[in-house]
Amino acid sequence: MAEHSTSYNPGTGVEKWLDERLPIIRFSKEHLMDFPTPKNLNYWWTFGAILTVMLAVQIVTGVVLAMHYAPNVALAFNSVEAIRRDVNGGRILQAVHSVGASMFFFAIYVHMFRGLYFGSYKAPREILWMLGCLIFLLLTATAFMGYVLPWGQMSFWGATVITNIFSAIPIVGDGIMQWLRGGFAVDNATLNRFFSLHYLLPFIIAAVVVLHTWALHVPGNNNPIGVEVKSSRDTVPFHPYYTMKDLYGVVLFLIPFAWFVFFAPDILGDASNYIMANSQVTPTHIVPEWYLRPFYAMLRAIDFNVLFIDSKLGGVIVMGGSLLVLFFLPWLDRSKVRSGTFRPMFKWFYWLFVLNFIGLTYLGAAPAEGIYVIIAKLCTLYYFLYFLVILPVLSRIETPRPLPASISESVLGAAH
Ligand code: HEM
16 A cells, blocks of 8 residues: 555644543544545445445434334334424434435445446455445344334334245244244334334444444455556545545435435335334235345345255345355455446346345346246346355456556556
């Protein structure tokens, strides 16, 4: 990693005093403002900053919502209605938080698919990638539990279906399910613990984001050509160039976010969640929010038994495996070339993988019958083939295109 020396000189006596005791200004200057950053990062690299802003937005709106929300099965549904109708600014506050969850996931998927394309998970960034995977798992759990809180029909039935799948685990399954629910069925105890954990997890995510950023700052950023930084000519200090670029990316992102909040706050949600939870009436289709559908589709795709593994347990294994496999990616793709830009065969399989994932998102809400089940099976198969077979094989057989000698050469031409 190329070094730009820090320009920090404590200007006043107070700054000097602070610098000798808690060098927080020096730290920010070295690690944020002067941090040597590849000069060729494109707008896909603004999503890290966008995600940081989204995490803050969700925490701030969530804390204020919690001041008005009542985590009790008799009151929860009406308390959310009261927030939307009676609390000052409540309509916007609630919309920002619920639309914000969707926007957060949209950003995290872009961020992850960016990493997949540009090979950002490869050495020496394996830990950075794995911490990202951990954040994704925690975010999924947080979103799932948050969705239960309004105590609508889909909240209740979603919680019932998902906690129920744990009962597929042999011997201990029923125990785990009851432990998660706090009883035999989803009820007040479930709502209470989900509220407690939904409040707690974002702060744990924030702590893991700190580790994520730390693990980023040791090797430094990857970049669109995937060639490591070789000299200080390949980098610029993070501030002001990237602070401004990130800020611009954040503002662009906030435009569709605001559009949803002001013009279509409920469009991403399910209509049946505006009916209060009723354990006697099952909705026709139980579907999670769009961002969890790819994994739900894989869970449902397994409707057959394999030897002693019944379909329910098989679904759980496949869904868990689809998340777990991400952690091993740095060791599955052994190609020496990082960026997909220089990998002619990889590109085809990558874009097919993106389409496949979008297909799974669609299938997660389609009825689990007929042709949909067959396509879901094929898509699930491709999801696993991509990681477990295609990437390892491509690493061996593909001939990559020649790489530029350095980042500055790719930006400024061979003369530099
Ligand atoms: C709350 C969620 C997250 C936040 C706030 C966050 C934040 C960031 C930031 C600020 C960066 C540097 C800027 C950039 O490259 O965009 C970054 C880089 C990175 N993140 Fe995340 N991240 C999050 C989730 C994830 C997830 C879920 C993954 C993958 C599973 C991931 C993998 C990576 C990788 C591999 C890099 C290095 C990219 C490169 O330099 O090419 N992150 N993250």
